[in-house]
Amino acid sequence: MTIDRKPLKDHLEAVGHRDAFLYIEDIAQNKTRLRDTEIKAIHSLVLMDRPEDKGVYRRIPVQPYLIESKLTELLAENEERKKTMHPIERIARFHLEFEGIHPFIDGNGRTGRLILNLELIRNGYPAINVKFADRKRYYDAFDAFYHDGKANAMVLLVAEYVNERLDRYLEMV
Template sequence: MKALAALLEQADALLSQLQQYRDWDSRSVDKATDIEYTYDSNRIEGNTLTLRETDLVINKGLTIGGKPLVEHLEAINHYEAVELIREMASHDARFSRHDLLTLHALVLRGIDKQYAGRFRDIPVMISGSRHTPPQPWLLEEQMAGYFEFYAQNRQSLHPIVLAAELHERLVTIHPFVDGNGRTARLVMNLILLQHGYPIATIHGDTESRLAYYDTLEQCNLGQDKQPFHGLITEKVIEALQRRLALLQQKE
């Protein structure tokens, strides 16, 4: 992996190129991107719908035989949550506690009525991780610190680093009973969209998932954050390169 500074410089250069195409109507590409992002983000969490099945559930309203109802709900809910972060980004308002809880409520809509859109009141463990999230009585203080970090750094940190930090810090705190990963990735992409970047997707295949979890675990345990920041920056670069390739084909 390149040094983080070099990766950020590469991302900035690609974003400058992308901004030259401001008049391009990106809606059809956005829709395809949002389907793929939904598929991969849910796949990371164990959803077994294929990309094609995810598309059929969202765009055609079909029920996939042999697949549980909850997987259909996860696809529909996540896609609508992506639409919501696009709308939020267009207003360029500060990211707030209300925004976070609204996103989480949408992710778990119809899946977990008790805990959708609210912080947990029970202890949780992260399967396969050495990190133990804070006890529930510490969450209010830790989440206040989370939003204080955002307020203090929203204009000084590089947008990609800010997005990665909000992603990682939310997973480390693990404020929800379920849906922490999907919500954290949505928050990350909200920040990226607010700064003109396309949605960045962490793929759900085994190799990509392991790299994601390994670098995230280092952050959770208070170790080096550079690998995670670098991984997220690489995903942003991939998204930028893909957009530019599509635009150049249309010329």
């Protein structure tokens, strides 16, 4: 138990997530290119409480031998899309496709949302936090993408969160 009488696992998850967010801010500031090395590092921080799984691609069913090649392909496509796609659309699509690869045994959602925020920050947008109340809408966006191939629902969700954060910043100013 921690000082707040929370399980140590919960405490480590919170600390790991904080450290991962600080890491993505550092990557964004230093303009470090997103590669599998950075993805594994983010995941290592997210899963700080599970040393046997952190930063390691899953080794169990659904063709784990394809994970590295699929991620390499996705990262290359993401670089190409920078030339033609609006950043919000590109980032939302990357998020959908990254989660579809599901490279880790655990922590894929947290890692994917941190990468989404890394890309937002890197493109001059504020980081977002998908609210629990929007969880169904968030998952429905995945269903739409993997059922119909349409990324519109995720693009709209990300864009709305970005606009909400920007509006909040303007209110403060």
